Amino acid sequence: MSEPMTAGADGGIAAIAEAPLQGMITLRGDLSDDTIRAAVKSATGQKVPERGMINTADGVGVCWMSPDELLILCAHGDVPDKLHQLQESLSRVHALAVNVSDARAGFILSGPHARDVLAKLCPVDLAPDRFAFGQLRRTRLAQVPAAFWMLGEDRFHLICFRSQKQYVSDVLTVSAQPGSAVNVWSKTISGT
Amino acid sequence: MLILTCPVCGVTAEETEFHGGGEAHLTRHGPGSSDDDFEDYLFMRENPRGVHFERWRHVYGCGKWFHAARCTTTLEVFGTYPAQTTEPPKDLRAKISKKRPGWTWKDLA
Missing domain, CATH: 3.30.1360.120 (Probable tRNA modification gtpase trme; domain 1)
Incomplete structure (x- = not known):
């Protein structure tokens, strides 16, 4: 590749x-919501980035795509686990997490x-x-x-x-x- | 060429990163409105020489809509402001008045 x-x-x-190959998860929701911010932190170890920024370390990153959209970068094979973890922790808020790696x-x-x-x-x-x-x-x-x-x-x-x-x-x-x-x-x- | 600043993501770029969405602050008339109002809404647009207010979309960036105030003769951009409003902010109108005394646009001045 x-x-x-x-x-x-x-x-x-x-x-x-x-x-x-890069694992990518799109996350849409209210980025100021504490539950969403905590879910991003626990899934990636990174804070929700400021406007127009990317936070990344050790091959895991969070990109600010728009005021209601983040793109989470991780290893291709880690996507199912991370997605499951995100969807669990976001089950009670209005948010969407989808595997868009491909x-x-x-x-x-x-x-x-x-x-x-x-x-x-x-x-x-x-x-x-x-x-x-x-x-x-x-x-x-x-x-x-x-x-x-x-x-x-x-x-x-x-x-x-x-x-x-x-x-x-x-x-x-x-x-x-x-x-x-x-x-x-x-x-x-x-x-x- | 216009240089626009997207108020949503803060990016300043030239117009090819954006897409124009036509006149700003239209009043929508739908089913139940008079034929005259509906015709005005569908077809009648401002075509000013000078100060103009438009909708733009940051199509290659954050994808969000916003408003822009600009001059159609000099292509000067007076400012951009969020889409979630029915009229231009006061400070922007004051700024335009300083640069283009006596400007009018629809019922604004």
């Missing part, structure tokens, strides 16, 4: 790899030009002080919806709908093709 599609070694300006595909972008590769495709201010580790951004990637967050310096995790995986892979490959460095956000990192 996780074979590199454009390696930096091919001359592409960033490495694009398909992310391994709804979305993921990509890992890495390299000093990764920011530029994304900035070419998304209407997002990707200046390092405007988009940093801990933020999650849902946006438009070329012609389709996508969301991304940072895994570390120069590493981005991007998710898109699985039906659009081939398209996203193609536009990312074009955006990272050899010789296409624009050096907007990577100027200080690379002399190329």
Whole structure:
């Protein structure tokens, strides 16, 4: 699943790899509700993130998707257990938790030009002080919806709908093709 | 190009991340209303030169609806505000009055 599609070694300006299978649970409800916040905490170990943020540690994360929606990330095999746990603890509140692991595909972008590769495709201010580790951004990637967050310096995790995986892979490959460095956000990192 | 700030998720982006939803603050007339009211509701829209109020949806982001006040000639965005209201907030109207003295829009001024 996780074979590199454009390696930096091919001359592409960033490495694009398909992310391994990722467990995802969508949780909808009133995010200020104490029961929901406690259920998220006990299922993931993470607090409900602030607006536009992602809380993640040890492969388990919680993404703020909208004022009434969270996306919980965990290992693919842990989804049934976590889902059961969430549904148990949310049985008395108005909330919905669903396994959506197969709804979305993921990509890992890495390299000093990764920011530029994304900035070419998304209407997002990707200046390092405007988009940093801990933020999650849902946006438009070329012609389709996508969301991304940072895994570390120069590493981005991007998710898109699985039906659009081939398209996203193609536009990312074009955006990272050899010789296409624009050096907007990577100027200080690379002399190329 | 419009630069809009979604009041729901706080994201500022250009208009291609959003989708316009037409004129704001329509009064809906349905079954039982007079033919004139229904016709007005269905077909009659503002087409102002200057201050305009619109509905927008953050379609590629949080997916929520909100309102925006903008100028149709300069594309200046005066501000955005939540969808859960029937009229623009007072402070936004005051801000517009400062920039466009004497503006009117339907029965607002």
